[in-house]
Amino acid sequence: MRRLSFAIATLLAATAMAPLAIAKGPDGPSAPVDKIVDQGTNHSEVMRIAQYLTDVIGARLTNSPPMRQAEDWTQAKFREWGLTNVHKEGFEFGRGWSAKNASVKMISPRPLTLVAAPLAWTPGTNGAITGQVVLAPMADEASLDQYKGKLKGKIVLLTEPTDITDSTDLDFRRWSDADLDRYDNFQLQNGAATANRRPSSQSRLAFAAKRDAFLKAEGAVGYATMSSRNGKLVHGQNSQFQVGATPPLPGFEIAAEDYRRLARLAKMGMAPSLELNSDVSFDDSDTKAYNILADIPGTDAKAGYVMAGAHMDSWAMGDGAADNAAGVSMVMEAARIIKASGIKTKRAIRFALWSGEEQGLLGSMAYVENHVASRPVDPALSGYARYMGWSKGFPIQPGPDHAKLAAYFNLDNGSGKIRGIFTQGNTAVVPIFREWLAPFNSFGATKVATARTGSTDHVFFDAVGIPAFQFIQDPLDYGSNVHHTDVDTFDHLKADDMRQGAIILAAFLINAANAPEPLPRLPLATEPNASEGFYAAPGAH
Amino acid sequence: MRRLSFAIATLLAATAMAPLAIAKGPDGPSAPVDKIVDQGTNHSEVMRIAQYLTDVIGARLTNSPPMRQAEDWTQAKFREWGLTNVHKEGFEFGRGWSAKNASVKMISPRPLTLVAAPLAWTPGTNGAITGQVVLAPMADEASLDQYKGKLKGKIVLLTEPTDITDSTDLDFRRWSDADLDRYDNFQLQNGAATANRRPSSQSRLAFAAKRDAFLKAEGAVGYATMSSRNGKLVHGQNSQFQVGATPPLPGFEIAAEDYRRLARLAKMGMAPSLELNSDVSFDDSDTKAYNILADIPGTDAKAGYVMAGAHMDSWAMGDGAADNAAGVSMVMEAARIIKASGIKTKRAIRFALWSGEEQGLLGSMAYVENHVASRPVDPALSGYARYMGWSKGFPIQPGPDHAKLAAYFNLDNGSGKIRGIFTQGNTAVVPIFREWLAPFNSFGATKVATARTGSTDHVFFDAVGIPAFQFIQDPLDYGSNVHHTDVDTFDHLKADDMRQGAIILAAFLINAANAPEPLPRLPLATEPNASEGFYAAPGAH
Secondary structure (H helix, E strand, O other): OOOOHHHHHHHHHHHOOHHHOOOOOOOOOOOHHHHHHHHHHHOOOHHHHHHHHHHHHOOOOOOOHHHHHHHHHHHHHHHHOOOEEEEEEEEEOOOEEEEEEEEEEEEEOOOEEEOEEEOOOOOOOOOOEEEEEEEOOOOOHHHOHHHOOOOOOOEEEOOOOOOOOOOOOEOOEOOOHHHHHHHOOOOOOOOHHHOOOOOOHHHHHHHHHHHHHHHHHOOOOEEEEEOOOOOOOOOOOOOOOOOOOOOOOOEEEEOHHHHHHHHHHHHOOOOOEEEEEEEEEEEOOOOEEEEEEEEEOOOOOOOOEEEEEEEOOOOOOOOOHHHHHHHHHHHHHHHHHHHHHOOOOOOEEEEEEEOOOOOOOHHHHHHHHHHHEEOOOOOOOOHHHHHHHHOOOOOOEEOOOOOOEEEEEEOOOOOOOEEEEEOOOOOOHHHHHHHHHHHHHHHOOOEEEOOOOOOOOOHHHHHOOOOEEEEEEOOEOHHHHHOOOOOOOHHHOOHHHHHHHHHHHHHHHHHHHHOOOOOOOOOOOOOOOHHHHHOOOOOOO | OOOOHHHHHHHHHHHOOHHHOOOOOOOOOOOHHHHHHHHHHHOOOHHHHHHHHHHHHOOOOOOOHHHHHHHHHHHHHHHHOOOEEEEEEEEEOOOEEEEEEEEEEEEEOOOEEEOEEEOOOOOOOOOOEEEEEEEOOOOOHHHOHHHOOOOOOOEEEOOOOOOOOOOOOEOOEOOOHHHHHHHOOOOOOOOHHHOOOOOOHHHHHHHHHHHHHHHHHOOOOEEEEEOOOOOOOOOOOOOOOOOOOOOOOOEEEEOHHHHHHHHHHHHOOOOOEEEEEEEEEEEOOOOEEEEEEEEEOOOOOOOOEEEEEEEOOOOOOOOOHHHHHHHHHHHHHHHHHHHHHOOOOOOEEEEEEEOOOOOOOHHHHHHHHHHHEEOOOOOOOOHHHHHHHHOOOOOOEEOOOOOOEEEEEEOOOOOOOEEEEEOOOOOOHHHHHHHHHHHHHHHOOOEEEOOOOOOOOOHHHHHOOOOEEEEEEOOEOHHHHHOOOOOOOHHHOOHHHHHHHHHHHHHHHHHHHHOOOOOOOOOOOOOOOHHHHHOOOOOOO
16 A cells, blocks of 8 residues: 555645656655655664764854864765765854863852853853852843942852742643644734844843953952753853953853752842852864855756755753754755655755854854845944844845745754744745645644744845745744753654654755746845844744 | 631531630631631741751751751741740661762763762762763662673663653643542552552662672772653662661762763763762761651640641752651641640640651651550561561550540642642541631632542551541642752742641641540551552652
8 A cells, every 4th residue: 555645646746756757666666755755764864863963972052162073074974975065164153162061069058069051152260269149130231330349259140030930831742733723824014013022132242241341340250140941951051152252250050949049048148159160161263153065966057956954053051952953963864865865856955054043043144145145234243233133234135046046944943743834924835835745744744834933044045035934843842841951962852753854854855946936935125124023032943 | 808707617616616716806806717827827937947948958868967957946946936845756767978069070972061969878989980881770680690790990870761751741730629539539448459569669679789789899980870850850869878788889860861861872882981079978976867846735634636747858959848848847837826826725736847758757657656556567677678567567556645646637748738638548537627628618728538648657647547647739840840859949839838738737736636526536457458558659758
């Protein structure tokens, strides 16, 4: 029994792959979709790729030594599989940073080992530093003054602790049909209402620099923030990564339960003393970050290309597994599947592993600017600030690849299986994607949703008029526990889900690369409009 | 408006407190129940007690220095409130142990700070110990042989790692009415079917001693187990606490995500090297553990007494907050409420803070044996083994307090509000407890459930025929994350719930102490029967 016979017919119809519509049967050559499924199941490499990136290499903070190792390893893999034009493309980023060890111990009023993470790009302690904590929540510049003269020799607790909010959601979830339906909801006004809900990253970073200088001038010896999650999970996120702009004092994120205890004891008049220890290294030998690119050429050199991408950088805690070794592994596995299946496509297929995503989607922005289109931005802005300003620049100036790049597909929502795809407000692609998903309906992938989703590397392609899409994935435990924390580890990845994701991505790439016409494009924006609000806060994925 | 008028009438009717049924009104003296509620709400001390036990004193492993501190502090509190006969009663236990610091770092194939807990009563490392891990799951004596000659200089991973099971329950829960109804389910055959589901603690401890000797003889330098919970939570539980029987090698529990990574790397042929560090102290100067006892005398010295208890000892990670500073604080607060409200009772009321509960309900067993009743037990047995053998000894020999002790009430299910009470198969108390709960139905306490519950300090009272009860409490996050872990901290306690619990406990004690007749007793068991299976695995509460 050929349980995919309907699926095959649909895939062939949608992609008009006439040369591949060869006779097939139990003993003959298989249909393209069955070759893909066979490669992606019986010969799957996706979990081996993920395991190497996570267990062996580990967390891949942009420009850190493990990220450099991953840049080399992934290029070697692409070459091993026979992809062409495998190379890295650099863009100016900032400092390399890595922590060999870090610990925070309470030494009075009683000894206790705390759970903590060094904040990325903060300096090491150069041996143990001890000091008494002082609770000094600093939310803005005006709040600094009240602590003048009170911080000398202290370890400053910067967060005002909040109480535990009782969780009301399941830790582990898969989308119901009703959940998926919620995404199929065209927004006539792009999400302007959600813009500027919190201080911009730009002003937050500017304040952080002033606060850091204040702490240093006041003679504080270190500082700590409270983890935003309960349950002893830590993140260590901090985005002051540029040369000349990294913090002057060692900073730590302390687990919520441990931080609240410190704050309570301080409020009881028993301010604890801590011993801070972190052994970190900076590397400014190459301040460029690198995207990894690799191609499978098409049969028609003038037909342009389609593209799949996922960011390879991560935050420094955990092993960057769901975010986003999962996406990288599925993108790489799709490349391997297509190459190994021997399926030819009219357009070329390019695979991109982005860097600097966690600091503001910087790698994909660099690619778009260098190849696809640019927008005028204040040249004084960089990093997060530039990211925030980018979508306000007009006119959009198409670059050399603007007409050539027929579609971009992104994966960055953890290891959950693909349940559908967001069309980013593009209504013309709905019937096309429904056909492309048909072979995989029984794999759980059913929904073509017109909603826009943001916060990851498709947004700059989308913002310059390229048909650029992110898949809908089952959330699993990504949002509850795993996202950016020290439990973003291989054991939280779902192997069957990732096999499914790689197969569907491979099929979409083949379909997009073989479609008679490129995917329909939305009209190019020519002036600022409500879509400004669309770019969700960076770092959310 | 007097919203408790029905409640008052009920409480008075049930307890026949004629001397207290004085005129009451907006300006006059209040009814007993309103005095209790006023003390337990407007003058509540329950969270201050809990905060001192958790934030200031911290984890209270039996016989550890913080447990000694808690023994002193709670006696002083009872005296400060005017309780009488405040004293401690010792029973033979074992070694004092405490850990000042502990860390586990991966030093190859890449540096990484792991989350780990030193296993209780294991020796310190005396500086850093380094060694390569070897995955050597040892489940029984037969499994030791295969590792002969393979452990020299190694750090032995003793647990075969299991995959993550996707959670399907909410982390935070309150009981629905349907949940409560499930408890109201009389078991004609006491839970014999659940007995002996896993190797008895006795045989597990005997195997642990053999395994330890094997590891030592083979030249291993340390060992590690995997946390039974995901999400980087650790427990550090180990029950080899007796003089001459503590483990010879340093042992650590490693967070599940970190442990699985070690095991995977070992299976990939890249066995990591670890650096173990623990600074622990043993204290054999006093091998007795101590229960704390305090009384409020009754008006009739011949009327006997009623009792409330909660264990004060905890495991060594976290601060022993939900397990069981919560119960201790509610028991102490009930004592303070009764004393401060000036309500007199016919019978005396005794308050007990147990020790050694986590090692087998040893403190309450000692009290029962010394005061209430004894059972013949093999004198060679001690600790867990004695606990397991105790319920098989016949005849039950009533002691001096057997007739005097009219009721025992226990609290040991976290900080969740009281939703009802288990009658332990006693059907005659059902209508009585319904009346006693009536004033508190609107507080969420409604269910009188005939089911038996075990695993905490009421069971030995129950086993010798004393009416002994545990309250039903909302589970909150006790079972999901908090129980015995390093997030058993003050911030996970619910203040309003604990105020409610202390108030209801105080009311039950007054009712039981003033009831015209002692509570009805079940017939005394005279031979081994199905109830043997009732004693659930020790350490579950």
